[in-house]
Amino acid sequence: MAERLQKLIAQAGLASRREAETWIVKGKVLLNGHLAKLGDRADLAIDQVQIDGKTLTTAQEKVTILLNKPRGYVSTLKDPEGRRLVTDLVADIPQRLFPVGRLDYNTEGLLLLTNDGELAQQVSHPSHQVEKTYLVKVRGLLSAKMVKRLEQGLILEDGKTAAAKVEKIRTTGSSCWFELTIHEGRNRQVRRMCEALGLTVVRLKRIRLDFLDLRAVATGRYRHLMGSEIEKLRKDK
Numbered sequence: 268m269a270e271r272l273q274k275l276i277a278q279a280g281l282a283s284r285r286e287a288e289t290w291i292v293k294g295k296v297l298l299n300g301h302l303a304k305l306g307d308r309a310d311l312a313i314d315q316v317q318i319d320g321k322t323l324t325t326a327q328e329k330v331t332i333l334l335n336k337p338r339g340y341v342s343t344l345k346d347p348e349g350r351r352l353v354t355d356l357v358a359d360i361p362q363r364l365f366p367v368g369r370l371d372y373n374t375e376g377l378l379l380l381t382n383d384g385e386l387a388q389q390v391s392h393p394s395h396q397v398e399k400t401y402l403v404k405v406r407g408l409l410s411a412k413m414v415k416r417l418e419q420g421l422i423l424e425d426g427k428t429a430a431a432k433v434e435k436i437r438t439t440g441s442s443c444w445f446e447l448t449i450h451e452g453r454n455r456q457v458r459r460m461c462e463a464l465g466l467t468v469v470r471l472k473r474i475r476l477d478f479l480d481l482r483a484v485a486t487g488r489y490r491h492l493m494g495s496e497i498e499k500l501r502k503d504k
């Protein structure tokens with residue numbers, strides 16, 4: 268049965284319907300070799316739909332990987348400033364993957380990429396409260412009072428943060444390392460929490476997401492999640 272192109276693209280887990288519509292408008296989508304228009308329909312049993320040269324298939328194999336993101340990469344699918352993309356690091360994977368949530372350009376560490384829209388939604392939706400742990404290095408010293416404020420929640424411009432867990436690791440000269448565990452996923456949240464305490468983040472690395480960590484994954488490398496890990500991620504939600 269013919270369906271609207273944006274619906275087919277969303278069903279394949281490549282993008283939301285809305286984003287798919289912008290792809291069509293921007294001329295990224297070909298239908299049977301011709302530029303597709305908004306409103307076009309296709310039946311993938313008969314028609315060929317291509318996005319940036321890759322053919323859309325009905326049953327895409329679901330792939331989820333864990334990347335150890337280096338600094339200096341954006342975790343969006345494109346960047347108007349032409350900076351390097353996290354997807355450049357997984358270019359050898361034939362499926363079109365998208366990041367589950369974001370890490371800032373200069374944040375390192377654990378980032379999931381998938382083509383499984385449902386899993387991405389389960390992991391990143393705030394209501395599921397998936398715990399994320401960051402290793403943070405700040406310029407300045409983290410006092411007991413600051414730890415308490417982080418643990419109790421502090422006021423940011425978009426509201427009070429939920430209670431966080433803090434584990435102090437070590438102080439080196441004028442800097443301090445600690446682990447911060449949060450379950451919200453607001454924009455630049457860790458950096459903003461530290462700024463609210465008057466501390467500047469000089470290094471930020473996500474080291475855990477739920478039960479997953481970076482073990483055996485070097486910076487800039489990735490591994491495929493095992494079926495049992497994907498099941499567990501789904502079940503934990």
Ligand code: URA
Nearest residue numbers: 371374455456457458
């Ligand atoms: N918090 C931040 O401030 N940046 C990130 O990349 C992730 C969490």
